[in-house]
Amino acid sequence: MTPDRLRSIVPMFGGGTSYIETLNAVLEFVASHNPTTDELVGWHRGTFDRVSSRDSILRRVSYLKQVGFIQQDGKRWVLGEAGREYVEDYDVETLLRIMCERNIGLRSLMYALAAGPMTIEEISGQQLDTHPELGWSRGETDMALQRVNWLRSMGLVEKQDGEYALTDAGHQFVDAAVAEWANTAWTPKGTDDAMMAGVYETTVQARSVDPEFRVTVLSRYNRTCPVSGVDHPGLLDVAHVLSWSDYPEHRADLSNVLPLSKTHHAAFDRALFTIDQEYRLRVNPSFETESEVLQRTILDQAGERVLIPDDSIAPAYLAQHNESLGWV
Template sequence: MNGRRVPLLRTGASVVVAEGADTALTLVTPFAAGSADRPFDDVPGPEGLLRVPYRGSSAQHPESRALRRAMERGVQLVWLFGVGPASYLPLFPVFVVGEEPGEGRFVVDPGVGQGFVAAGSPPDEHVRRYVVAQTRRRLHQPVFRATVMRAYASRCTVCSLRHERLLDAAHIVPDADPRGIASVRNGLAMCKIHHAAFDADILGIRPVADGVGVVEIRADLLEEKDGPMLLHGLQGHHRQPLRVTPIDEAERPARELLERRYEEFLSAG
């Protein structure tokens, strides 16, 4: 800023303001190991945009005032999402586009609704669905993926493949489900073949008392003969424990989510 270096992070601050300025530059959502909470309101507003509570639960908190000035001036903000200790995923630009004093929060557009939706004004349903879908693509999915990849050291939980470009962050319970939270505890790092098999109920994960889970392959697939990919890629993992799980127990898959998904796998078989 004017030839000076401006830090975008500051210890203990959830809104960063440059020294000598009065307008927010950065929103910061710190990392919380094992948290089931999303860093934003799970329920979008009527137009599909995100909500951010007042800092310090006060409209007059210095950080709240800095966000309000950013809104008034149309400032482009950077939103930093903690995906691990001292590790952040940046989103830019984001805009504070409205305020809801009765709810104690601001309305934030992660760069998807500019020009065709207004805070608090319900658009046509197809437009709202578009905004929600774009927010998920631009924000939810990258944050979820980065968190899961870090927790699993960028390795497939089933086969331990290390090539990150061939890995997905798979939801245990789909994100469209009310319990499908965008949390590392609802995630598994999987290579693309095992992710596809998991989603198709060809591969299931049976929770076990002394660990995270054991791989099971659908019975009819075990009887097929279709070359080395089926033999080694799927059948060979039957009844084998997961090869890679997070070191931090607080980041391992939630047992209740694994149990629910395993029941669906059994029902599909």
């Protein structure tokens, strides 16, 4: 059984961009000395300036145990499964996978940053909006900063003029993650299993998407299809303006996606309607229907502006998509 993912990500001693250096030192000490708890506490006190609180040290030790980096063998500490895997080559990709597997929100944060730089206040809001189960107070930034600092330590995020942005390495991770993490066994708390939908079906095709990417997209639209108004997460798909198959470089691009009901996703993919650069609904002239739902949500809304929050979809992508339709 997969253990619950952790809501709290604990900072390491040594400064905001030194978490990985500190983690490596802890694991090297544990691997070489198999210390008792008292010895591990003493090592921390002797290694880091102004670190003396036993409770503060044990909080970090407990976190490393929860992630699986270390574990107790009798009265002594040894490397855990995750720790043994990581210290084989101290590979950042291995570390990131371990951290994403055991902690809520790291991938969704990177997906959000892929759309553009964010302040720490915006990051805090994004994490709460996407993962309400995190439970910290609105406006609190300490927990968000700890997440950012772990990613900064891994070289995936950098600080620029008071905002945080993905590095080239961060962008490379995001581009691959949306498909590679598609079968992650995680469902957001307080939702039904359909919210996860790592693989979701439409009448057009089945495709796989990272559930943290999916929940990031849905949260940006208040978990509602902007065309139909459907607001049940289990009935929503992540639709791509520039198609998943033809434009793999835009699969994880938040400005290329929006949530649509399963019916409206199929209608969009079949070019029965589209959205123009001014976010107005445009309907294929050949589209006819006796469905009251489709009449009300598509035909009757022709020419009306679709409510795209913060103009989240890139007009250039819509223009490129619509050029291929022939009737726009």
